[in-house]
Amino acid sequence: MSVLSKPEVPSWIPARETELIQDSEYLDLEVVDISSLIADPLTTSTAARDTIDRAFRSLQETGFVILTGHGFSSEALGRQFDLGNMFLEVSEEVKHQYHAKIWEEGSWAGYKPLGFYNRKNGARDTIESHDFYPYTVVNELQPPVSWPYLDEIRSFYKVNLGDASKSSTFKPSYVCSKPTLFYCAQYCQLSREDLGFPQIEYFSFWQLHHRACEKADEIQTRDLFRAVKYHPPSEEDRLRSEQLWLPPHTDRGSITFLYSQPVAGLQVFMNHSWKYVRYYPGGIIVNLGDAMDFTTGGLLKAALHRVYEPPADQRHLPRLGLFYFATMLPDIPMQPLEPLTARARPPVEGTFDEFEGKIPTAHEWQIKRAKSTGRPADGVLFAKRFPKQDSAVYSKT
């Protein structure tokens, strides 16, 4: 079914950019145009090397980099925002029918309702989301209103996963964000000792995420595609939560791709202070998560981030976000890869206490964290890993 023959989906109109954040309140992240790498992934040109160096240096220094020239048109991204909004506009009754079993099973498939988590001083959690794993992009597991559009979501998912060959919407040559970063890793093997990164084979990075050689693995992967809506809190909850819309945290997976949108709020912790991330129209904001940190022994750091309330000219607006959370294969141990062991720093003592002294696999880490997020044990672990930060978790009052 083509887009034209489907029932119309209301457009999500992006907000006007804020004018109330000073330049000094932003962290200027490295913006990397990857179009030349997509056009010729095996290029060894000086320009390509420079692009990759800048991307990796930025990931090492801040845990973040911005990708442009990734192959998704602004129309294609806008369409995914429309569809994400459509999922979050269904009735509460329908959402309840497809709720995610986060605490029961550690699964994010489906809806995470408003008020699910406790917030500071008893404030209400005002975030709702809808998530897919690849095997859940099917009619049986989704609300009927979404059925005509699941092919588009599946296509977008496949490109992010690294398998554009089966995508009905995007050209196979548009190899997007996740594989492109692996191409970056490939170039690191050309020895960028000056970046402090030892030789790692491209294939090693790929194998952390996909079983088969050079082929994305839809069966094994637990990559998550998420639409999330932040609703402005009441004045009472705003004060209770101390203006935090999402507490500080690191992502649990390997690499997070966030499709930039104009409502400010995302902040990164750098040099002892929180800085806003700018709006990059059409850009993909990339940050690294726990799995990448553990498997590189901290050479590629999980980025500490949070969502603080937007400035006054945007504070009343809902904030719609789209994420793709890339994960490692379920059985990958959360320990440094062999070539990195000499330089690896161990995880903070106590990080794996809940695993009785064993190194967890990627899957065990994901499930344990999903089940405990928002609960006191998660706050204890966060305090160990980030002792100078306020706790990410608040108990009910």
Ligand SMILES: [Fe+2]
């Ligand atoms: Fe996050």
